[in-house]
Amino acid sequence: MTALQVAIELLYLIASVLFIFSLKWMSSPTTARHGIWAGEIGMVLAIGGTLLNRGMSYHLIAIALVLGTIIGVPLGRVAMTAVPQRTALSHAFGALCVTLVGSAEFYLRSPDISRFMMSVLSLEVILGGLTVTGSLMAAGKLQEILPQRPLTYRGQNLVNFVLLAGAVVIAVSLVLHPEARSLFPFMILIALAFGVLLIIPIGGADMPTVISLLNGYAGLSAAAMGFVLNNKLLIIAGALDGSSGLILSIIMSKAMNRSFTNVLFGAFGQVQTSAVAGEEAKPIRSATPEEAAAILSAANRVIVVPGYGMAVAQAQHKVRELYDALTKRGVDVRFAIHPVAGRMPGHMNVLLAEADIPYDRLIEMDEINGDFPQTDVALVIGANDVTNPAARSDTTSPIYGMPILDVDKSHTVMVIKRSMNPGFAGIDNPLYYLDNTLMLFGDAKAFVGSIVRELGGGHG
Amino acid sequence: MNSSSNLINALFIFALAGFIGFEVIRRVSPLLHTPLMSLTNALDAIAVVGAIVLVGMHESRLSTIFGFIAVVAATSNIVGGFFITDRMLKMFKSSRPAANPVDKPVTK
Numbered sequence: 084m085t086a087l088q089v090a091i092e093l094l095y096l097i098a099s100v101l102f103i104f105s106l107k108w109m110s111s112p113t114t115a116r117h118g119i120w121a122g123e124i125g126m127v128l129a130i131g132g133t134l135l136n137r138g139m140s141y142h143l144i145a146i147a148l149v150l151g152t153i154i155g156v157p158l159g160r161v162a163m164t165a166v167p168q169r170t171a172l173s174h175a176f177g178a179l180c181v182t183l184v185g186s187a188e189f190y191l192r193s194p195d196i197s198r199f200m201m202s203v204l205s206l207e208v209i210l211g212g213l214t215v216t217g218s219l220m221a222a223g224k225l226q227e228i229l230p231q232r233p234l235t236y237r238g239q240n241l242v243n244f245v246l247l248a249g250a251v252v253i254a255v256s257l258v259l260h261p262e263a264r265s266l267f268p269f270m271i272l273i274a275l276a277f278g279v280l281l282i283i284p285i286g287g288a289d290m291p292t293v294i295s296l297l298n299g300y301a302g303l304s305a306a307a308m309g310f311v312l313n314n315k316l317l318i319i320a321g322a323l324d325g326s327s328g329l330i331l332s333i334i335m336s337k338a339m340n341r342s343f344t345n346v347l348f349g350a351f352g353q354v355q356t357s358a359v360a361g362e363e364a365k366p367i368r369s370a371t372p373e374e375a376a377a378i379l380s381a382a383n384r385v386i387v388v389p390g391y392g393m394a395v396a397q398a399q400h401k402v403r404e405l406y407d408a409l410t411k412r413g414v415d416v417r418f419a420i421h422p423v424a425g426r427m428p429g430h431m432n433v434l435l436a437e438a439d440i441p442y443d444r445l446i447e448m449d450e451i452n453g454d455f456p457q458t459d460v461a462l463v464i465g466a467n468d469v470t471n472p473a474a475r476s477d478t479t480s481p482i483y484g485m486p487i488l489d490v491d492k493s494h495t496v497m498v499i500k501r502s503m504n505p506g507f508a509g510i511d512n513p514l515y516y517l518d519n520t521l522m523l524f525g526d527a528k529a530f531v532g533s534i535v536r537e538l539g540g541g542h543g
Numbered sequence: 544m545n546s547s548s549n550l551i552n553a554l555f556i557f558a559l560a561g562f563i564g565f566e567v568i569r570r571v572s573p574l575l576h577t578p579l580m581s582l583t584n585a586l587d588a589i590a591v592v593g594a595i596v597l598v599g600m601h602e603s604r605l606s607t608i609f610g611f612i613a614v615v616a617a618t619s620n621i622v623g624g625f626f627i628t629d630r631m632l633k634m635f636k637s638s639r640p641a642a643n644p645v646d647k648p649v650t651k
Contacts, residue, residue, distance in 0.1 A: 102586050103563055109579050110570045112635040119629050122586055126621055133592040139599030147598060147611050151618020158619060159626025166577060169627065173584045173620045180613040180620075184593045187606035187613075199550060298580055305590050310553050312593050318553055319560040324587040326564030331576060422573065429576025433631050441638030447573055 087135060094132030095316040101125030102320055106327070112442055129316055163437045164394050167294060167426040168225035174297045175218035181304045182211035186271065188311055194262035200311060201261050205254035205270065207307035212274030213281065214300040220282035221293055225426060231287035239284055246277045287426075288468070292335040294427045296343070299328025331428045338422035338448075340474075340485040367503070370521040372530060375497055376537030378521075379409060382459035382495075385416045386451065388488055389435065391425050392465020396527035399438035402464065405531050406440055408538040417444050419451045419461075419488050421469035448488055458493040463514075464527050465499070471512045482510060496520040499527050578631040585624025591617035 084092075101121045108118035134141070161169045185208040189196070196204070223229035250273040253266050285293050306321025308314075336343055370378075379385060387406075393399060409416050418440065424431040432445050455461060463470055466488075473480040474487045490496050491514055498515060500522060514520060523530055571579050594617060597610025 098589070099560075102589075103567065105582065105586065106564070106567045106571070106579075109572075109575050109582065110567075111572055112574060112632070112637070115575055115578065115632045115635070116629070118582065119625055119632065122582060123625055126585070126589065126625075129589055129592055130595065133595050134599075136596060136599065139596075140601060141599065143598050143607065143611055144595055144614065147614035148618050151615040152622045154615065155619035155622025155624075156626065158623030159630070161627070163631070166581070166627065166631075169623070170577075170580055170584065173581070173624060176616040176620050177584060177587050177590065180588070180590045180594055180617040183609040183613040183616075184590065184597060187597050187603075187609040191602055191606050294580070298583065302583070302587055305587050306557060308590055308593060310550075310557075312596075313549050313553065314593065315553070315556050317589060317593065318556050320586050320589040322557050322560035323564040323567075324583045326561050327568045327579065327583045330565065330568045331580065334573075334576075420573075427577055428580065429573060429578070432574045433577045433634070436631070436634040436636070439634075439636065442574055442635045443637050443639065445574060 087137065091132040091135055092315075094128045095314070098125035098129040098132075099316050099319045101128070102323060106323060163433050165226075166433065167290065167430060168222045170427060171218045171222035171225060171294055171297065174294070174301045175215050175222065177301045178211045178214035178218065178304060181301070181308050182208050182215060182271070184308060185211060185304075185311065186267070189267055190264070193264055193267075196261045198258050201258045202254070203307050203310040205257060207304050207311060208271055209250050209254065209274045210300050210304035210307065212271050213278035214297055214304060216275045216278030217282045217293075218278075218297050218301075220279055221285075221290065221297060224282070224285075224287060225290060233286040234283045239280075243277065243280050246273055246280065249273050250277065288423075289339070289341075291423050291425070291427050291430075292332055292339065292341075292343075295328050295331035295335050297328070299325050299332060302326070302328050334422055335428060338486060340482070365516040367515055367522050368518075368520065369524055370497070372523070372533035373537050375521070375523055375530075376534045378495060378497070379405075379414070379460055379462070379534065380412055380538055382409075382414055384454075384458045385409060385414055385460045385462060386455065386458050386490075386493065387416065387418045388461060388463045388466050388470060388490055389418060389420075389424065389431055390464065390466025390469065391431075392467070393527055394425065394431075394434045394465070396465060398464060398527035398531055399434050399440075401528050401531040401535060402435075403438040403440055404535045405538075406444075408535055412538070417446050417451065417454075419448065419490075420445050421448050421466070421488055424466060424469060448486065452489050455489045455492040460495045460497060461490040461493040463490060463496065463498040464531065467500075467512055468510060470498075470514055471510065472517075473510070473513050477513075480510065490514065491517055491519070494519060497523055499523045499525065499530050501526065574635070575632075578628045581624050581628045581631070585621050585628065588617040588620035588624065591621065 102125050105118040105122035108114040185204055224231050250270055253270040257266055302321050302324025306318050309317030309321055406416050420431050470488050470490045472491045474482045474485040594610045594613035597606050601607050
């Protein structure tokens, strides 16, 4: 090793340590912003070190860095509601980078490529390729360019399995005969097609799990690229990203009481039609904003249960006003956050933080569930399935076993909803027919706005 | 250096880094899962270093073109990822006065 190589490796080492600190500091909102600094410094050192390599010509690199920055800045400025599709898109970009580098390495090195190297390289481009198209599909569904309903057809899993097997067969042939360069593009094409088909049958409600899973794939493919290039920094960054994606997907699928295989191979949102049967008109009770305001101001403890519907209605700023008005009257207001509320892990927290609701008022499901029996009012805004008591009791319900927020145990439940239509996943919610439930029909933003006006108007 | 010892080293690093990743990420507050994902996304774009070498070394036309696109894609992730993570984290404010910023982890 020359002195220069040692210097570059040392810079990579410092960057690796900084990356680990960067994630460590994400453990709490008070330190999280140091994490960004650590990550940024690590990134600058690593890129700087790479540029020191001998024999590099810089003008194309400079152009590419500038172009990337021009694309990156607007992607950093999207609205908070659009963060899930932005994240999916960036998984696609990351995987695109990995796939392209892997392909270029193959054409530079083959046929002089060891069996192990070829295996890892195949893994890199297959994982990378399917993540590119899979993430683009996920982004399209989240952006609602593509239909959010799961598309299923007979023999779907068989087709997917055959495709994947085909890619593996090509990979094995390339490992044995790395000179068969003409096979390589087919492996990439199959991986790309597989990514599309993998996401087609997945419905909108499963997006948090899918985004996390794609995050994990992107990380693993980057780690594989580190093996191919014998770059330790890449292996470390890829392993960190991979374990992050994996942990988040485990949390998400637990929160929906579903296994990975079930998310990937058992399309959600089609079984439900049978469950809605038995349409005898059940009695419901509804209330006006005046009545709702009176009940809320008489309460001591209120828990707000926000769902993605709140964000769609852009009601979070009105909810903040409600929080202020009630807090001023001495009411204890907290927010119960289900792990899958929103369209990606932690999305609801970001949406509420954007509306200036303090983060120590946002409580996780496991911590707040025991408090519902002592709660005067649970106010459900734009959430549905995560409050459905059928998940606890009704074994025939498609969401049976999913952990839910026990809103039905509070003294009074108020549900803001446009109409009695079943929610996103199309499952009827027995919560709405309980004796202690009041339905508040209307647009979330407008309804919360009128409650706030009542509260303000009552006491000047 | 022979390639099999490289490989063994690489496997050690992967296993240990995966373990560190698991332990560190497990402690991340669920409050911050969205910024966590955009941050890991930005860090993962470190793949840009491989792409930079491809572009800089000009070994073939194909590798230069692929490398160029790869640098653009990864750079946009780095810039956009750090930028949006910072925007998100700035929004998280506590209701308690900031006078006592003790690092109290939100998770157990």
